[in-house]
Amino acid sequence: LAKTTQPISMDSYEGQEVNITCSHNNIATNDYITWYQQFPSQGPRFIIQGYKTKVTNEVASLFIPADRKSSTLSLPRVSLSDTAVYYCLVGGYSGAGSYQLTFGKGTKLSVIP
Amino acid sequence: NAGVMQNPRHLVRRRGQEARLRCSPMKGHSHVYWYRQLPEEGLKFMVYLQKENIIDESGMPKERFSAEFPKEGPSILRIQQVVRGDSAAYFCASSLTPDSNQPQHFGDGTRLSIL
Numbered sequence: 317l318a319k320t321t322q323p324i325s326m327d328s329y330e331g332q333e334v335n336i337t338c339s340h341n342n343i344a345t346n347d348y349i350t351w352y353q354q355f356p357s358q359g360p361r362f363i364i365q366g367y368k369t370k371v372t373n374e375v376a377s378l379f380i381p382a383d384r385k386s387s388t389l390s391l392p393r394v395s396l397s398d399t400a401v402y403y404c405l406v407g408g409y410s411g412a413g414s415y416q417l418t419f420g421k422g423t424k425l426s427v428i429p
Numbered sequence: 430n431a432g433v434m435q436n437p438r439h440l441v442r443r444r445g446q447e448a449r450l451r452c453s454p455m456k457g458h459s460h461v462y463w464y465r466q467l468p469e470e471g472l473k474f475m476v477y478l479q480k481e482n483i484i485d486e487s488g489m490p491k492e493r494f495s496a497e498f499p500k501e502g503p504s505i506l507r508i509q510q511v512v513r514g515d516s517a518a519y520f521c522a523s524s525l526t527p528d529s530n531q532p533q534h535f536g537d538g539t540r541l542s543i544l
Contacts, residue, residue, distance in 0.1 A: 346529055347529055348529045348530050350532055352535075357537075357538075357540075358537050358538070359433070359435075359520050359522075359535035359536050359537045359538050360472065360520070360535045361535070362532045362533075362534055362535075365530070365532050367530070403471065407529055414477040414484050414485035414527055415527050415528060415529050416474045416477070416485070416488075417462075417472075417474065417533060418471075418474070419464075419471030419472040419473070420471050421469070421470065421471050422471060
């Protein structure tokens, strides 16, 4: 299963763009890169998923270089409500044939007024 | 709300009792995953089920833990003879297919406390 590395914490002021970079050097050919957001006492919430180049939705953009060994989640104009833990995930097929997600400790984003 | 529903949200048990956690997947999803999260840690995979079948239980403790996903009704994670170390948040997720390009959608978890 591919392992990911991301910063433990980040601080940002309200209204700024936040970029969180994740490295996944041993990503497999069939792996997708998925980002989740988690607030205290809630389950992880799916933000965005991509395979290569750039993906954009209503809440975020995901940039993936050609070698796919890293990815960057971009949150435009963050607000206080974006304070949360962000997980970068690259799953992998287990020996039993299921696609497993492996969660690290994530990046704790604190948005400051 | 057509999201993943888990109940109860909070469950308190005394050592030695049984805990039953329920999960109803998103509408149309037949693939269910259970994860456990300890404080300040990421989620750890426990088990993956399809309707009436356990596909991968490589993350489940060998004893006291079991899971099912019957033809009708929610998926159940059952913990027998609970111990203090079972205190954690248990999350259920579901997906449309088990493939890498299908994101898993999570419920808000059951917080299990063992007295």
